[in-house]
Amino acid sequence: MRTSRLQRRYLARRLEILRAAGREFRTRGFAETGMREIAAAADLSPANLYNYFRGKDEILFFCQDNALDRLIANLDKARRAKTNSTEKLRSVITFHLHCVLDEVEGSAAHLLTNSIPHHLQNRLLAKRDRYEHGVRRLIAAGIRSGEFLPSDAALAARAILGALNSTILWFNSQGPLTTEELAENFATYLIHGLQEQGRSRASARPARSGRSLDRPAVGLSRKLAKTGDPQW
């Protein structure tokens, strides 16, 4: 009980730091973000960071670890759902984008991890592989069930994840394009690429509202043009 009180404060502060660090990492980049900036963003002294983490590496590690845990949890949930592969993949894509773009504390799952020590790096890579293989199996299942066109599930998974992860480079959450709109559009496009030619999209994705590849979302281009285009 008494330790619980202390521990709660401790863990809350830890999470605050991760949030702040994740935010900075995403905007400035890992190498470009200093401990002093992280400390400032988390409202404590630089030295105090070391009461919560062993160092800068570990902060990045937990950012990525958290994000990967959430991604994997969602993936498992989607795979257990009683829907077809198309819907499962759509939900995975949507959650992935929300996780990467909205939940700041874990947003750094994609920065290059070259600067992290090997033993930590390996744990992350194992989780990444686990996630990627899940996506891959999901696609493979769709191919087996006939929903998707026969193709290479591994390459498709990497193409999809690549498209999703790179949104972090240009998406501006303050901009006029919402994450949800983006997710709808990307999911539709990326899934469509997998689907059988003869299969009508209506059956695969029945009755979606508003913006999709069925109804040209003329507004999006204009919205996109307004965002500062910081990167590709």
Add this chain to the structure above:
Amino acid sequence: MRTSRLQRRYLARRLEILRAAGREFRTRGFAETGMREIAAAADLSPANLYNYFRGKDEILFFCQDNALDRLIANLDKARRAKTNSTEKLRSVITFHLHCVLDEVEGSAAHLLTNSIPHHLQNRLLAKRDRYEHGVRRLIAAGIRSGEFLPSDAALAARAILGALNSTILWFNSQGPLTTEELAENFATYLIHGLQEQGRSRASARPARSGRSLDRPAVGLSRKLAKTGDPQW
């Protein structure tokens, strides 16, 4: 004539340095690559680098600038070609992958440029925008011509470029999967996502040999599994 001789040597050495730096940047990352390593890779002393470039930033800048010039040149060529939008886009995708994965000297076009000075960064961003807008217009033309399904060309372009650029994170040119195989597969998948439902792929992409989404390339997954999976 006499200056030409000197200048040729000078420019050649410059290119050598860019090649070496690009190679290091791609494998280790920009922040993780030191001037001493670049010098070692280019077979000259660290101090001598400064006879060819003002600093590390400028080396990265020219790497990216070179790559973007080639990408833009190819894009313009593709747009002038007398083929349909599908073929144009396919050739752009294929060239982009070759440029990013095979031509080492320009491979760094995708590393985050946060560390570059603003005036250089702006020049790069302008070129990036120019390239991206070209891809966007190419897709839009395909939509207008009826080859592609109505959708948001800007978002599709970013999804495609994101998928292409992220290959640099996991593709191993020493591995068993060739760039050409990868390009075939990615192009087919990414273009297929744009195409009309009723349209048969055979008409859009007639008589392709070997690996495509038509014939499941069972070998690729196995090949991919063997590569060390360094990143997503």
Add this chain to the structure above:
DNA sequence: AAGTATTGTGAACCTATGTTCATAACCTGA
């Protein structure tokens, strides 16, 4: 072959930055 400009180098410099340390402030429990 001498003079001159260009190219090349080892070593030193210096700033940025991750990290540590001595010490103070604070909270908890009795």
Add this chain to the structure above:
DNA sequence: TCAGGTTATGAACATAGGTTCACAATACTT
């Protein structure tokens, strides 16, 4: 209120790495 541990901090430390400098080697011109 006092004692224990915990949390917090400013300043100092250490090192990595981009850059510079004095100077040597080389190449080109006349």
